[in-house]
Amino acid sequence: MSNIIDVIYGVMLILTIALTMVIVLLVLNQLSAESSVQSTFTSEQLQPITYAQNAIGLFDYMLVFIMVMYCIAAFITAYYVRTHPVFFVVMLVLQLVVIAVSALISNVWTQIASDPVFLPVTNTLTFTPLILHNLPIIVLVMSSAIAMISYSTPGNPYEQYRE
Numbered sequence: 001m002s003n004i005i006d007v008i009y010g011v012m013l014i015l016t017i018a019l020t021m022v023i024v025l026l027v028l029n030q031l032s033a034e035s036s037v038q039s040t041f042t043s044e045q046l047q048p049i050t051y052a053q054n055a056i057g058l059f060d061y062m063l064v065f066i067m068v069m070y071c072i073a074a075f076i077t078a079y080y081v082r083t084h085p086v087f088f089v090v091m092l093v094l095q096l097v098v099i100a101v102s103a104l105i106s107n108v109w110t111q112i113a114s115d116p117v118f119l120p121v122t123n124t125l126t127f128t129p130l131i132l133h134n135l136p137i138i139v140l141v142m143s144s145a146i147a148m149i150s151y152s153t154p155g156n157p158y159e160q161y162r163e
Contacts, residue, residue, distance in 0.1 A: 003078045003146045004094040007139060010070050011102050014063065014135070018109065018128050021059040025121045028053045057124070064127045071142055078150040088151060095143045102139040106132055 032049050035041045109132040113122040122129060131138065 003074055003081070003150060004091055004098055004143055006074055006077070007098050007143050007146070008101065010074070011098070011105055011135065011139060013070075014067065014131065015105050015109070017059065017063055017066070018132055019112070021056060021063075021125070021128065022112070022118055022121050024056050025053070025124070026118060028056060029121065060125045060127050063131060067131060067138075074142065074146055075149055078146045081150070083150050085151060088147075091147055091150075095140075095147065098143055099136055099140055103136045106135045109133070109135075 028049060032046070032053065035046055035049065109129070112118055113129055113132075
């Protein structure tokens with residue numbers, strides 16, 4: 001049951017990273033455009049802005065890495081944490097809630113990504129829009145796999161307490 005709650009945290013983490021990345025890229029692009037218009041800065045002084053833009057552009061790949069590592073960690077945790085079959089119904093209800101929340105987050109991303117202010121930045125990202133547009137499907141597959149792994153572990157979870 002706690003693994004499903006971890007999925008909620010993961011979804012919120014993905015949204016936070018994506019929004020932070022978009023806002024930072026927007027600020028850096030505007031700073032770069034304003035500083036290139038003014039002739040008071042030399043190219044050597046503008047070089048850190050270019051480096052920062054390139055570094056933030058790598059956050060798109062970092063989001064994929066975080067997703068993969070989060071899935072692997074959740075699967076390992078689901079395998080080693082023993083659960084009782086009574087909680088399966090509660091897990092199904094929580095799974096539906098998590099899928100509904102991820103659909104809301106996907107809609108929020110769609111609204112932000114289609115905003116004319118953020119559109120130039122979101123068009124430069126490759127994986128972030130793909131992940132966030134398909135977030136309900138990703139969450140459904142991930143939470144179903146967690147449930148299958150969690151409730152298919154061999155043995156009785158309370159076997160160790162019997163004498």
